Amino acid sequence: MPRKNEFLSRxxxxxxxxxxxxxxxxxxxxxxxxxxxxAEKNNISYSFGNYSDSFDGLLECEHNNLELLH
Incomplete structure (x- = not known):
């Protein structure tokens, strides 16, 4: 059964x-x-890694810079 998202409203x-x-x-x-x-069209850096089942992709923002982890 899907859980209600407690972080975002519907x-x-x-x-x-x-x-x-x-x-x-x-x-x-x-x-x-x-x-x-x-990412390339928007000047967002990206990197690949073995994150197992942690996530399929993650967008991080650090010091006003975005990075896509895939």
């Missing part, structure tokens, strides 16, 4: 989903989303 989740869909449609109107391409 309207927050809906708003984030709409924003993510808009970004995906803008960058990839005919195909699969490529997070590395999005």
């Amino acid at each position: 309207s927050d989740v809906e708003e984030l989903n709409e924003l993510a869909s808009g970004i995906a449609d803008y960058y990839f109107p005919n195909g699969q989303v490529d997070p590395i391409l999005i």
Whole structure:
């Protein structure tokens, strides 16, 4: 059974989903989303690592710099 998200309200989740869909449609109107391409187009650094089952991808912000861990 899915757990209620205690961090985000339902309207927050809906708003984030709409924003993510808009970004995906803008960058990839005919195909699969490529997070590395999005990172490169927006000057976001990225790195690859073996994170096991911890996460599929993580966007970190440190000292006003974004980094995508994938």
